Amino acid sequence: MSYFSRRKFLGKTGALLSAMVAAGFITSTAMAADYPTAEVNTTGLAVTDDTVTVGILHSLTGTMAISETGAQEAEKLAIKQINESGGILGRQIKIIQEDGASDWPTFAEKSRKLLRNDKVAAVFGCWTSASRKAVLPIFEQENGILYYPTFYEGLEQSKNVIYTGQEATQQILAGLDWVAEEKGAKTYFLIGSDYIWPRTSMKIARIHIEKVLGGQVVGEEYKPLGDTQFGSIINRIRLRKPDVIFAAVVGGSNVAWFKQLNAAGITSKNQTLLTLSVTEDEVLGIGGENLEGFYSVMKYFQSLDNPNNVEFVKAFKEMHGADSVIGDVTQAAYLGPWLWKAAVEKAGSFDIDKIVEVSRTGEIELDTAPEGYVKLHPNHHLWSKTRIGQWNRDGQATVVFESDLIEPNPFPEGYQ
């Protein structure tokens, strides 16, 4: 199995990279010797002759553990697979895991510990924008590298972060274009939780709807985080009769929102709804029966039918249980270690500066990603496809639309 997946990975990766690593594969045992530690690690990272240490930094406790569980499970799977296929520059990856505990200062403190004391070669972690903003100055100061998996609001690009999820325009614009064309939507009701990600997303959505699609926003509402009463808003939606409800509600509110919407008689039979914030993970809490027929816009769905994904889902379930589910962020987190491996092998070094340099060439690519081919843009975000999934009662989505590869654009002009 390890031999197979390694071959498959190599076979499909860029020609230069394959040639280089394949040479190492043939003389697998001698490979670490081909890359003497003194040469691949000039800045004192935790790299020995046969191991390299990385950090995983997610919330295992506290309110964000709901979301971050899947991400850290996927990162461990990727690292296990890399190790089974011979490691990275002949070195096995060791993990130091820290708990961010859903608390942003704790994230900062733990990232400082990972970078300064443990000297980890890379960190895979964070979920919320708040936690990323908290660790960012530390990664810049200590010159570490963070692989960040969540789809987020954009407006950021750091030398020390690789963003493996989508930034806002990739997710939103394609979704709105689809709903305008496919459903002939003219009027939109925007609703989100009251914090930075939904507000930034809805700002982009409103500009796109009004300026590009020639549609009309008939309502824009934000609910305080954790609020569980949506009755009044549902009646306002009835009053406005929008063609589409465009939603970005998160957390416990998200569950309440869909349960109450369904109970109030607003279902896919009489209303089109497109959401930015429901993945397979959220469906567990909301219940498939409350979502049936509604649409999510994401770059990945567990039901994607391609050989990479079939194998990924199988491996994930083997490692983490048959009834585990895989959402968009989980898949993006899985890409982190693989992208890091590709960059290290291309650079022939663990040095952060060299990894950043090759990451900026625009030539780091993965053919083996479950979501399909992805490529790293010089702006540190991924080219990726955007997909629309329609939810079924069983908690899985049917993909009804797939875009071309979309260029990441974290600072969209005219959308700010």
Add this chain to the structure above:
Amino acid sequence: MGDFSLQELTSILAMQGFVGISLFSVLLLMALGLAIIFGQMGVINMAHGEFMAMGAYTTYLLSVMTQTYFPELMNYYFLIAIVASFIVAGSFGYLTEYVLIRHLYKRPLDTLLATWGLSLIMQQSFRSFFGAREVSPTLPDWLMGSWMPTDSIFIPINGMFVLGLTGFVTLGVFLLMYRSAWGLNVRATTQNRVMSGAVGINTKRVDRLTFALGCGIAGIAGAAFTTIASTGPTSGSLYIVDTFMVVVFGGAASLFGTIASAFTIAQAQSILEFFISSSMAKVLTLLTLIIILMIRPEGLFSSKVRK
């Protein structure tokens, strides 16, 4: 904006009216258990939300078990779940009082800290047993969807169910506290603990049962709320602020105060929310509350006890 017929507008107003009543029943059900504990015993139970989550998880467990072993009973399990939630949360409350609370009656501020610690322990236990992700009990079909008295009016069935349950529980609490011998003991203990002891009331036992009753009602609320909101390790913390707001505003020692307070807050919140943004509605509601509490620090209905 769409154009409406008069009939549509009337329908929406009718539905909005129900939203207000529905929110009232939710707030009241949340607050009843706390009102008993805080009002009768003066204990600030910060773990109230977690006792609700305990009820919600009991419902979830029963839902899973019913589906696995007795799928033909799926239509009825929810009623059993409510009773089970009451028993589970109530028993745990009884234990909590025995182990933790009774040592702290003379230090009311410390109960705040102790129960807050308890809430963190309970949250992490839920996370360890049930996983960090939210879960969703399968609801029986009769609780789903909406009742349509006319073509354009949708009344959520889960809302009506919570309303009915709240009425039932409130009536039960009323009968127990004001029409039973046990209730007389509780009220006597509240008014004068030493004298109650002197006339032969076992005040320790009264305390323990009162605390258990409050927690049990929180469990019922948790079970009922699985129909309208989320079930996760931290779901309970979503309710705790609103719950305290209702109890403090209503006046700590009065059941009628709690009812009046839940009604006022629910109507203010839902009506404002219909016209202005949710965050702004919340700000205005809270501001009004603060002003009223400045004028009447004891809340809407204060108990007339000689101090």
